[in-house]
Amino acid sequence: MLSYPSTISLSSRTLNHLADRIRQHRNQQRSRWRRLDAGRQALLALAHLRNGDTYTRLACGFAIGVATAWRYVQEATALLAASADDLATAMKRIRMLAYAILDGTLIPIDRVADQKPYYSGKHKRHGVNVQVIADAAGRLVWASPALPGSAHDLTAARIHGIIDALTSAHVMTFADKGYQGARGSVRTPFKRSRFRPKLSRRQKAVNRAHAKIRARGERAIATLKTWKILAKLRCCPRRATAIVQAILVLHRTESNRYAG
Numbered sequence: 001m002l003s004y005p006s007t008i009s010l011s012s013r014t015l016n017h018l019a020d021r022i023r024q025h026r027n028q029q030r031s032r033w034r035r036l037d038a039g040r041q042a043l044l045a046l047a048h049l050r051n052g053d054t055y056t057r058l059a060c061g062f063a064i065g066v067a068t069a070w071r072y073v074q075e076a077t078a079l080l081a082a083s084a085d086d087l088a089t090a091m092k093r094i095r096m097l098a099y100a101i102l103d104g105t106l107i108p109i110d111r112v113a114d115q116k117p118y119y120s121g122k123h124k125r126h127g128v129n130v131q132v133i134a135d136a137a138g139r140l141v142w143a144s145p146a147l148p149g150s151a152h153d154l155t156a157a158r159i160h161g162i163i164d165a166l167t168s169a170h171v172m173t174f175a176d177k178g179y180q181g182a183r184g185s186v187r188t189p190f191k192r193s194r195f196r197p198k199l200s201r202r203q204k205a206v207n208r209a210h211a212k213i214r215a216r217g218e219r220a221i222a223t224l225k226t227w228k229i230l231a232k233l234r235c236c237p238r239r240a241t242a243i244v245q246a247i248l249v250l251h252r253t254e255s256n257r258y259a260g
Contacts, residue, residue: 006061008043008050009226010254017253018042021079035064036072044069045076049247052228080246087165090142094133095169100141101134101217102162102175102186104153105224107146107240108232118237120149128233128240129156130224138219139255143248146240153178174214223251 019042025031026038036044044062047053053061058069094100106120106127118126128146131153135141144160157163157179166173167184180188189210190196190203199207224230227247233240 006047006051006053008046010046010050010250014250014254015039015042015046018045018076018080018250021083022076025075025079035068036062041072041076045073046250048073049077049227049229049243049250052231077242077246080249081242084245084249085142087142087144087161090133091165091169094141094166095171097141097171098136099172099174099213100166101136101138101214101220102131102157102166102173102179103134103214103217103221104129104131104156104178105221106130106149107230107244109149109237109240110232110234112237117148117150123149125149128237129153130240130244131156131160131162132217132220132224133162134217134220136213136216138216140220140223140248140251143224143244146237146244148237154180154182157182174210174217176214227251 019039022041023038026034034041040062044058047061048055048058055066055069055073058064058073059066062069064072106123106125107130108125108127109118111126112118115126118128120127120129127149129149129151130146131144132140133142144156144162147156147159151159153176163182163184163186166186171185173186175182175186175188177188177191179186180191182188187210189207190199192199224244224247227250229243230247233243235243
């Protein structure tokens, strides 16, 4: 089998952050000798999450077994996910925003035995639903735990308590037509219906302005999906939440790399 060097588009700050967490965990567990030191394990986990490298490729590149590569990635992901912010903690930052943008995205998965709950009729594929909150500049602020892909965006937002949290914090929030009926502080575009066959000129102008604002939220989703592991999850869909939470922690570390 051939091997080759590669790169990861992340800073050393992110690598050191993860390596420190792994090192602390090993000290707490009084772990014995490992095949890879904390820095190499962190590098292996980042290659999997950022580049989407498979366990077989990682095992070859780091000269370890496939089972060892899998175990190292699971350990690093769990350590990161454990320190991720929940919605209540994230709201401390969100309530300081001029306004927020709420959108949902589908993360594709392989078909599973119990596939019906994961099939999205909107996207015509299997996946998990993740709700994303962005700021006025389109920067990723928070992402929700994953739900089966059949969940509607509005239903998912209500299950996670996002609508109530944003309304209680009086944060003006822009969302697409999928959130019609959310009420509270969530604003959606005007929609034609049987009782409103045509939109007025003013309503069309409001929709155009709304679309320009909401389009910035797509940047946050694009930022989330720069982590290639999310291009298509090839693991149990129940692990999607831990992976998304781990990525949120790494993204925040990377985006604050010039601080301090």
